């Protein structure tokens with residue numbers, strides 16, 4: 120029996136657990152996956168033949184998860200893809216969640232992102248505005264440790280500076296920045312949750328150039344920071360505890376959470392309040408499987424719907440002049456002004472991420488460029504070797520540039536997560552069935568992004584230009600339990616409490632009504648702190664379990 | 665170029681990947697599982713050569729140094745894995761012996777890749793393909809769908825401007841032109 124049961128130990132759950140535990144509440148965190156040892160995970164990464172985001176981490180039988188190695192292959196993997204398009208984003212199910220392998224970019228949303236309906240006639244408005252969230256952005260930046268340059272605000276006004284000095288831009292950024300300037304575009308430093316000094320008891324970044332999939336020294340923020348602090352403050356974290364049912368009282372409030380262990384045994388953790396923080400796919404699934412499969416907090420029929428990602432336009436080429444990638448944080452700069460595109464409302468805006476990781480995203484780790492696949496030859500040519508081979512490789516590797524533009528998907532009720540009651544995992548829990556369509560609003564935005572990438576390549580004098588026609592997942596799961604003022608069209612109120620269940624709260628980017636073009640984690644962290652504060656204030660008034 | 669971080673090879677995630685999966689991945693990813701198979705198919709069958717002593721690790725290392733022009737250090741224990749792989753594949757086993765005959769066992773052998781080219785030994789397609797295969801192994805660090813060596817794979821260690829992913833470069837060196 121606890122005051123608060125938190126489901127999920129990712130950044131959203133960890134921040135809530137930390138805030139409430141330090142405020143004196145008894146907190147239990149149920150986490151589906153196992154604990155991870157960083158050094159072991161680094162060795163597992165090095166030994167893995169495919170260096171993908173999931174490489175360092177286990178895919179357990181009791182807490183399975185998607186992987187980019189199988190996500191697009193019909194009939195395989197964890198997701199059941201109902202189409203018409205593939206949902207291309209993945210996540211981790213381990214203690215600490217997906218920030219183990221996130222990149223760490225932390226732009227804020229723009230003020231207009233909260234008012235898509237009023238400003239542009241599409242999507243919905245948020246129940247809160249930028250000004251409401253701004254002080255929480257400041258708190259989230261301080262908690263996570265965001266390094267940034269306050270003079271480059273990316274269009275999001277700031278009431279305070281950053282807790283750390285900006286991460287220096289890469290040499291590549293300076294080359295791309297000069298090229299961008301020639302075509303009238305401005306490259307800005309990206310705020311990022313990456314230490315430029317000792318912060319949160321963690322070392323500053325020394326350029327291990329491996330933020331995805333694992334920072335070997337923890338210079339990049341991950342949820343362990345606040346999970347550890349929560350545990351120090353008395354929170355209990357139960358690993359390998361897969362929540363599968365929310366227990367309701369006769370009055371419709373929630374009394375606790377049932378969970379299953381790897382051996383199939385079950386237990387119930389009761390609490391005065393329950394906070395779901397299992398990410399937009401798993402939280403929605405948990406709500407829908409609960410109550411005998413009738414669902415919880417779903418009077419609006421919006422649970423699981425409006426699933427959004429930031430579908431990516433991916434482009435890569437060889438710059439005319441060397442840019443020397445593969446050094447430092449995997450991205451240090453971006454183009455932000457395209458996020459305020461004047462065509463918004465007709466077609467998606469986008470944020471251009473400028474990458475320092477060469478072709479790792481489209482092709483793979485540099486080592487992989489030497490292997491052969493059915494549609495790609497090895498870098499090594501016949502009768503080539505020795506010093507000339509090393510020189511040609513240097514010429515190639517030093518000129519690799521890659522852009523990824525994140526588009527803004529609108530909420531569509533048909534894009535949804537449902538439990539596949541007929542297709543369960545190894546411990547009998549339904550897997551997620553995902554219906555997903557990348558519509559013309561996004562496709563047109565991707566086309567615009569491609570034009571910008573092409574102009575940048577032109578300005579760089581780039582050769583071998585490639586533009587993917589696949590809408591890649593950004594790893595950003597948003598929208599399945601959205602906030603709103605009207606209980607008929609939203610799941611949560613403006614503070615993250617379920618309209619239908621007075622002591623049930625949700626955190627994570629599932630609460631976003633629309634998704635803008637900012638990578639979501641800073642925003643979800645700010646909202647999590649805000650929700651934790653609201654929950655703390657009401658906790659005493661809630662009946663004990 | 666020895667790296668302080670290097671440790672024993674953990675094997676838990678060194679799973680191989682199903683080639684069928686790879687076909688579907690198109691452009692999506694990577695992968696070394698197939699290294700060499702396409703090449704092997706293209707190799708013409710070679711007439712049986714006169715019996716020769718099996719290639720030793722030392723000989724393979726010497727051949728590898730000539731093929732790579734020693735652009736970076738090569739480790740014997742890694743080379744032994746590559747040698748075992750090549751010897752197990754009929755498309756590579758015999759040509760490998762012929763290359764060793766030219767590069768290691770001959771008198772006045774070639775000392776660089778270009779000198780090897782000049783001997784004409786790579787005019788033979790199977791020999792050329794096998795030489796290419798040796799380079800693929802050293803540069804990728806991958807053999808038979810497994811990682812033999814990541815941190816000292818030549819894709820990284822042949823280049824001085826970058827360090828292998830997961831090893832430190834130093835703050836904030838990425839800012840500067842190397």
Ligand SMILES: Cc1cc2nc3c(=O)[nH]c(=O)nc-3n(C[C@H](O)[C@H](O)[C@H](O)COP(=O)(O)OP(=O)(O)OC[C@H]3O[C@@H](n4cnc5c(N)ncnc54)[C@H](O)[C@@H]3O)c2cc1C
Nearest residue numbers: 127129130131151212216217222223224362594627638640
């Ligand atoms: C490759 C990649 C790069 C990314 N880069 C960025 C970036 O640069 N910037 C950015 O803002 N965002 C980025 N993201 C997104 C970021 O990782 C997520 O926004 C963030 O991790 C979400 O936090 P969360 O706590 O809501 O969910 P998660 O971190 O996914 O944590 C959810 C937790 O809930 C647990 N859980 C799930 N089901 C259950 C259950 N039934 N019972 C108990 N526990 C359960 C999971 O095991 C997990 O630990 C990236 C994502 C990916 C994949």
